[in-house]
Amino acid sequence: MLDMTHHRPQDLTVDRAAGTLTVLWQGGHRSTYPLRWLRANCPCATCREQRREAALQVDTLTLSAGPPPSTEIINAELVGNYAVRFTWADGHDTGIYVFSALRQSCPCADCNPSGPPPLLPDD
Numbered sequence: 660m661l662d663m664t665h666h667r668p669q670d671l672t673v674d675r676a677a678g679t680l681t682v683l684w685q686g687g688h689r690s691t692y693p694l695r696w697l698r699a700n701c702p703c704a705t706c707r708e709q710r711r712e713a714a715l716q717v718d719t720l721t722l723s724a725g726p727p728p729s730t731e732i733i734n735a736e737l738v739g740n741y742a743v744r745f746t747w748a749d750g751h752d753t754g755i756y757v758f759s760a761l762r763q764s765c766p767c768a769d770c771n772p773s774g775p776p777p778l779l780p781d782d
């Protein structure tokens with residue numbers, strides 16, 4: 660119960676100019692995620708499969724992989740009370756970002772001194 664509460668945001672702010680998402684968690688901790696990182700960690704099945712394939716390919720192939728995905732958010736929508744779904748400027752909207760996973764991947768030095776771990780998929 661207490662644990663769940665700490666994985667709930669009090670406030671979510673997308674700062675388009677700075678390119679960040681800031682989450683103020685119940686309990687007062689604040690996490691700031693670069694939108695670029697969120698997009699690169701999109702937890703949807705399609706992106707996870709693409710990342711898996713990219714990891715298997717040699718660099719020469721990934722270089723010709725077209726324009727990079729958009730890192731601009733045009734909409735954020737709560738999914739129940741456990742996750743948030745973003746719509747990116749290129750129309751991609753299938754990634755469900757679960758709050759408990761976001762909380763664990765907080766990029767601040769207190770939570771993850773050696774950098775944030777990749778987002779845990781929602782399954």
Ligand SMILES: [Zn+2]
Binds near residue numbers: 705
């Ligand atoms: Zn995706």
Ligand SMILES: [Zn+2]
Binds near residue numbers: 765768771
């Ligand atoms: Zn933190």
